[in-house]
Amino acid sequence: MSPLADDAPPPTAGSDPNAVQKVCAVLRALAAPAPRRLTDLSAETGLHKVTVLRILDTLAQEGFAVRAADGRRWRPGPELMALAASAGRPDDLRALARPSLMRLAELSGDTVLLSVRSGVEAVCVEREVGSYPIRANYLDIGSRRPLGVGAGAMALLAWLPDREIDAILGIVVQRLGPYPRLGRAEIRAGITEARTRGHVVLLDQVVDTMGAIGVPVRDETGRTVAALSLAALTTRIRAREAELAEALRREADLMERERIPAGRGGVG
Structure with missing residues (x-):
């Protein structure tokens, strides 16, 4: 049977x-x-x-x-x-991102993450840890979070079409129990702020005294297929937001120019 x-x-x-x-x-x-x-x-x-x-x-x-x-x-x-x-071909998204992760970790001294979407979740698929002694090690390769929870997860969500965001939030709000500071209203506000800034900044929402900044990575059609994010002490993010955002955007642009074909990215 x-x-x-x-x-x-x-x-x-x-x-x-x-x-x-x-x-x-x-x-x-x-x-x-x-x-x-x-x-x-x-x-x-x-x-x-x-x-x-x-x-x-x-x-x-x-x-x-x-x-x-x-x-x-x-x-x-x-x-x-x-x-x-077998999925690790030379044009694989992780291989494409590896030089960017290394440069960002060296520049910032902090933890840099590559995330992709899996359904209504963000999955960390690659990570590079910088030299600063206080590290954001709460996300490892394979870690999952609902879309909108964390800078990478928010970057994957914020630039999707509005109707798709509505559908995702209808599911995600049922999974926010472990994140008492986040609800539908907070995620909606984060989306609006991210679109205004051009990057995501989340401080003390998921882990006390820790923050993160993130940007989307798009394919040739303009659709978000991945996110680059940097996690660090909240004080370190606040002091360097403009510098870090510019560095993340520069590396995301470089990845996009390499070229990410349409449909590349995501694990489910």
């Missing part, structure tokens, strides 16, 4: 996810930096633990998931790693 035999046929719009969508949800949750417990995967995907376990067992048989050493947690398997490696 198929491990998903109890799942319903493909749903109509607005109904429960179908079998393939459930597998995709588990794979996204599994891609976190640290191994995940079954309970965590169930909570994050919204799927019953029995369903998640059946999916994991099948993924493990195919090499896409493995149990961690403690036997209670799960992590990506070798086949998933191979897929990620």
Whole structure:
């Protein structure tokens, strides 16, 4: 019997996810930096633990998931790693961004991030840590946040079409529990401010005493496909906002000129 035999046929719009969508949800949750417990995967995907376990067992048989050493947690398997490696072509977005991340970290001394969109979330796909001793290490490669939560996540959201933003916020507001200083009104205000400035600045909204500044990276059609952001102590952001914004925009422009083809960027 198929491990998903109890799942319903493909749903109509607005109904429960179908079998393939459930597998995709588990794979996204599994891609976190640290191994995940079954309970965590169930909570994050919204799927019953029995369903998640059946999916994991099948993924493990195919090499896409493995149990961690403690036997209670799960992590990506070798086949998933191979897929990620095969995506690392010379024109890959991360490779394109790497020189920019290095220059920005050297210039600022702070942590620089490359983020892409995955559904209604921003995913950190690359990071460069600068030399300043107090570092913003709360985001690692693979970390996810709702769009609008953090400078990179806001840069991915702010320049989307208004109707798309409306749809995204309708979902995101249900996921803001861990971020008590952020709600629909605060995110809306952040979008307006970002469009006025031409860059995102968020201070003390997600992590106390920490701030971030970010800019969008666009493809040849003008659509946002990634974000460059820099995280640091709030005092360091305030003192250098204009300088950092100019440096981030310069590197984003350089990436765009390299050329990011239409459709490049995003992980889901």
